[in-house]
Amino acid sequence: MDNATDLLETVEQETGPSPQWAVIWLHGLGADGHDFAPLVPELVRPDWPSLRFVFPHAPVRAVTINNGVRMRAWYDIVGMDFPTRADSEGVDQSILQTGALIDREHARGIDPQRILLAGFSQGGAIALAAGLRRKTPLGGLIALSTYLPGAEAAGESMADGAATQPVFMAHGAADPVIPITYAERSGQLLRSFGFEVEWHRYPMAHQVCAEEISDLGDWMAQRFAHA
Template sequence: MQLVKKTINPTGGKHSATVIFFHGSGDTGSNLVEWVRFLLGRDLDFPHIKLIYPTAPLQPYTPLNGELSNVWFDRRSITIDAKENRKSLASIYETVHELINEEEKLGIPPERIIVGGFSMGGALALHTAYHLNTDLAGVFACSSFLNRDSIVYDSLKNRTKPGTDLPELKMFHGSRDLMVPSSWGQESYDELTKLGVKGQFSLLQNTLHELKKRELLDIQEWISVKLPPLTNDLQNKL
């Protein structure tokens, strides 16, 4: 599946790391870029990191009575108790693999790639880092959750390399989120940590189902630590 992608190229030219930022349901990559710019007053950019904002395919979405929407996968309903639509998820997995493989072909190894997202995009990021590719550098999820029967949990329980470190996790959730209650995000985080994930869950006070400037700044700082510039010798090998 060919995705429309909005890319923010590194200010220093050639990139040595990549961040893939998935938007929420019904949105687009370009709109997410504009939202970030509105909150920060600038792009979320780094001198050595490429940022990719893909747009989800247009497809029928059950919570909207089957209307077409830009969504990463279909849901039976927006609740933590709902069964995952694993057939729909499997379709977008192929697309995510393509995104990561494209970066690997450019010389960016998985341990120099971070995935993240808002709402449904955050859920896809969790699937990406803990079901599809546990070699990634990290994952961030904003206002997101996993269904209680998620294949992500099954994957972590049946890991073939249980002694290796999993991607570090940063989760954020608004205390006043009415669309995705913070308890869903907290429960998802707690389940992940029980299965070996290490990270941090931050509850944002007086915050609805939205991104906030302070969480973007926190994410930016964290990305800078997880994906520092390479030495000249390592950079020349990319």
């Protein structure tokens, strides 16, 4: 397993010269950084500023719920009970590794408030958990087909100013992997913390649909317009 201080390997795409914004996008369990790269042409609009998309590969680790098989994962899943299923040490490590990628974008000239942190499923869980702890707020958080891990104690580790980050959450009404009720509770909890959460549900399973991509594009366009 990669050490938490090692910079993760990434797949990158730039939509134009001298990117003004960065989108760091975390994949789901068992996938890799290539998984969402094909989404870029579907999502990006002609009038947007130049963007750098960064798709990191999660470390390879044993996943308990999958009989200990080693695969790319942002944390171990130790059981079926959602409040306790996420391995907290793995979550903490992935938050550190995500923070290192954010720091690299800052070093490359992109202000944190022009960085969007996105994720699907397990990756979305890390995006939300990392966002809560951000002492320097990002431009926004994107959480697709996911939930907030360790929700009961999440408020205790929340950083001052974190709630200024707008959140886009979307979920399938028929998701068999992460039931939508857990996502809805996470969205409600974030709102109780003061986050502005834009919530969407779609008639789909554990996946991404065209309408969702369009709605996400609208939300991102608002971020760019108000920068």
